Amino acid sequence: MTINDRFLTYVQIDTQSDENNHSKPSTTKQYDLAKLLVKELKDLNIQEVKLDPYGVVYAHIPANNASKKTIGLIAHMDTAPDFTGKNVRPKIIFHYDGTPILLNKNLNLWLDPKDFETLSRQIGDDLVVTDGTTLLGADDKAGIAIIMDFVAFIMTHPEYLHCNLSIAFTNDEEIGNGADNFDYAYFNADYAYTIDGGSIHEINYENFNAANATIVVRGRSIHPGSAKNKMLNSILIAQEFHALLDQNAIPSKTEGYEGFYHLDAINGQCEKTTLHYLLRDHDLTKLEKKKQALIKAKEIINQKYQLPLIECNIIDSYYNMKDLILKQPEILEVVYAAYQKLNIDYQLIPIRGGTDGARLSYEGLLTPNLGTGGYNCHGKYEYASLTEMKQMVEILKIIFQQ
Numbered sequence: 001m002t003i004n005d006r007f008l009t010y011v012q013i014d015t016q017s018d019e020n021n022h023s024k025p026s027t028t029k030q031y032d033l034a035k036l037l038v039k040e041l042k043d044l045n046i047q048e049v050k051l052d053p054y055g056v057v058y059a060h061i062p063a064n065n066a067s068k069k070t071i072g073l074i075a076h077m078d079t080a081p082d083f084t085g086k087n088v089r090p091k092i093i094f095h096y097d098g099t100p101i102l103l104n105k106n107l108n109l110w111l112d113p114k115d116f117e118t119l120s121r122q123i124g125d126d127l128v129v130t131d132g133t134t135l136l137g138a139d140d141k142a143g144i145a146i147i148m149d150f151v152a153f154i155m156t157h158p159e160y161l162h163c164n165l166s167i168a169f170t171n172d173e174e175i176g177n178g179a180d181n182f183d184y185a186y187f188n189a190d191y192a193y194t195i196d197g198g199s200i201h202e203i204n205y206e207n208f209n210a211a212n213a214t215i216v217v218r219g220r221s222i223h224p225g226s227a228k229n230k231m232l233n234s235i236l237i238a239q240e241f242h243a244l245l246d247q248n249a250i251p252s253k254t255e256g257y258e259g260f261y262h263l264d265a266i267n268g269q270c271e272k273t274t275l276h277y278l279l280r281d282h283d284l285t286k287l288e289k290k291k292q293a294l295i296k297a298k299e300i301i302n303q304k305y306q307l308p309l310i311e312c313n314i315i316d317s318y319y320n321m322k323d324l325i326l327k328q329p330e331i332l333e334v335v336y337a338a339y340q341k342l343n344i345d346y347q348l349i350p351i352r353g354g355t356d357g358a359r360l361s362y363e364g365l366l367t368p369n370l371g372t373g374g375y376n377c378h379g380k381y382e383y384a385s386l387t388e389m390k391q392m393v394e395i396l397k398i399i400f401q402q
């Protein structure tokens with residue numbers, strides 16, 4: 001089976017996860033792909049294949065060289081709840097010529113390099129697009145197809161010498177639960193890579209440090225007709241509080257390494273208003289400063305009113321994996337060497353979010369991320385480059401020759 005066939009097969013299996021369902025996995029249809037992958041792995045004569053009670057697929061391939069090293073590869077089976085993944089009808093564009101691609105004639109829907117500039121770098125690539133009514137699911141079935149194609153190569157080329165390989169296909173990544181119940185002991189790798197996300201020309205080993213803050217503002221509700229010098233409207237006090245924060249450090253005004261305060265929910269009446277903030281920064285010291293700024297703002301308001309009107313509760317959520325990964329530089333050096341050997345360019349791109357790899361890294365399994373050749377994920381304009389997927393398989397072949 002070619003990587004093209006694998007990818008087209010996987011994307012046509014609906015595996016959308018559901019953040020409102022707390023069973024594990026969140027949707028039973030994720031088993032449809034899990035069971036197929038178990039069968040394909042067994043058909044390739046891999047001895048150790050397991051579907052665990054949480055719906056995660058694991059497999060091990062022993063080294064056929066003298067190496068004692070075990071490297072892991074991880075991809076997720078689910079697709080995002082944001083957009084439907086049912087009845088995906090993928091279409092291959094061979095040897096893309098750089099012109100706008102018609103996704104759906106009836107809807108007059110186009111994938112146009114004017115809107116999506118990454119397309120102009122993919123002239124000559126074989127691309128896969130949607131019919132404009134679903135997402136594609138390259139996130140992360142491109143990662144699964146890459147790993148399965150690599151595994152198939154290993155099992156049919158005994159002359160290819162490689163170290164031990166551990167594989168995990170996880171579920172519910174898109175709802176933030178991909179690292180729940182991960183069986184580290186069974187996986188048993190020295191370190192791993194998630195094969196997920198965008199361009200293969202991007203390598204990610206940095207992500208945000210994250211904290212979430214809940215601010216409760218108490219007011220004093222009085223009949224508005226007789227409220228003079230008595231009412232304290234907590235909604236207005238909440239606005240005063242917010243105005244004390246850096247108004248440029250918000251998601252819509254930041255990029256790259258710039259962190260932010262994201263006011264993501266507000267709920268208020270005169271008597272009580274609650275604000276919920278996401279605090280994010282790649283630099284832990286700067287994240288601490290953001291937390292301190294909230295506490296300072298609280299003190300200023302409480303001081304002004306001479307009343308303890310504001311409570312501030314801040315909880316850390318996840319951390320940047322960068323410092324952990326840089327302690328073992330060989331994890332990245334072998335990747336850079338593979339790119340250089342194949343003459344494929346790469347950039348180190350900080351993730352403006354969290355990853356399952358970050359959670360795994362903090363549990364002791366260091367896991368930077370490599371790209372898949374998938375673009376515009378979570379919507380109808382999602383597409384994948386089969387050419388980049390094949391290049392990633394070649395990169396893995398070099399990485400595992402240790």
Ligand SMILES: [Zn+2]
Pocket residue numbers: 076139140173196197
């Ligand atoms: Zn993903």
